[in-house]
């Protein structure tokens with residue numbers, strides 16, 4: 136293995152020339168005329184929404200460089216894997232994806248980037264057939280590190296400690312979905328004891344306002360009606376005196392934008408001003424996903440979270456008061472070392488008491504180098520499984536209850552695609568999944584829907600006819 140830590144005047148591969156050309160606009164235009172010589176590239180993402188947004192930018196960069204981007208699993212000449220290291224399972228999935236690709240495309244150039252490339256480069260480097268491993272600092276320049284698709288005798292590792300500078304991203308995410316994700320921030324300084332993200336992605340840094348507005352406008356111009364803001368710890372955004380709330384206010388002015396949704400955000404980073412802004416905004420979805428992790432103070436202290444149970448509960452109650460009807464979701468971690476039956480039951484009580492519409496339930500996974508690794512009182516996997524099941528059941532009941540409150544109302548739905556029964560499926564701003572039977576094409580359309588009932592965990596309704604009396608008089612619920 137060859138390990139370096141920088142981009143030493145690298146030049147990006149163009150598929151027609153093989154090695155060492157620059158990616159000038161002229162070259163890109165020339166490549167568009169050489170379809171016959173197109174090479175295939177495939178991409179795969181393991182992990183979070185932030186990884187997905189970065190892979191979408193790789194997809195754009197590959198397409199504008201003349202590659203034919205084929206679905207993961209199809210024969211390919213170049214494979215870029217965006218990895219995750221949040222759990223043992225995620226890391227195993229990454230290794231499996233590499234092996235699967237090499238089985239089908241033994242001559243493909245294999246480039247691996249992302250969190251696992253940063254924390255587990257030596258393990259990845261031992262997989263025969265891996266050519267390039269790029270850590271977090273140079274992740275977005277992975278294509279510039281591939282001057283040729285020629286397989287290498289040993290993997291090159293390009294890895295350094297991510298710096299804290301504001302950043303820009305070259306390109307516009309290519310999304311197949313109606314919703315597009317916009318990366319506004321990276322890294323985290325919070326050092327929760329179970330989490331290796333500060334090691335994998337580095338410390339907090341923010342995307343410049345000009346650059347994120349550029350991509351935001353480009354995504355809207357491409358037809359995306361909903362933009363999801365994403366980062367590792369987005370509430371900590373700070374660039375040239377601008378806060379995360381400023382990001383939202385500027386994006387709301389982007390011409391043609393219909394919806395902005397905040398992805399997961401830490402409870403201690405949400406000022407009252409953001410809640411008040413959300414309450415009066417018709418663009419910012421009335422939706423907050425705020426990780427709780429545990430409803431027990433001792434466990435929260437062990438996790439080195441920055442709030443007590445009481446402070447978290449007060450926050451959600453305040454937010455629910457300021458934004459009536461908002462959707463609240465949360466993450467809960469099960470099996471953190473030292474979580475006994477009493478601690479778990481306190482978590483159950485807290486999630487039952489708060490107005491969550493759903494829970495994301497995760498099992499604790501020991502991560503090398505984290506503070507929690509040293510805590511000895513581990514929880515047996517059988518108990519973790521049973522506790523996870525209990526919380527998932529609660530989540531399911533909460534999802535149904537939150538859906539039910541919409542019966543008899545009219546909501547605004549952004550439609551995505553048909554399901555296997557031929558019904559159109561879409562989402563409200565408050566994250567309710569809505570199903571409608573309709574002949575007309577509804578993909579990426581925002582339409583009022585009258586909710587009549589429920590089927591499974593979906594609300595079922597009918598389109599409100601344009602200019603109908605009911606549409607004129609409807610009270611729309613976001």
Ligand code: SF4
Pocket residue numbers: 323324325326327330331332333367368401
């Ligand atoms: S806030 Fe905690 S859990 Fe979230 S990324 Fe930062 S260290 Fe990890």
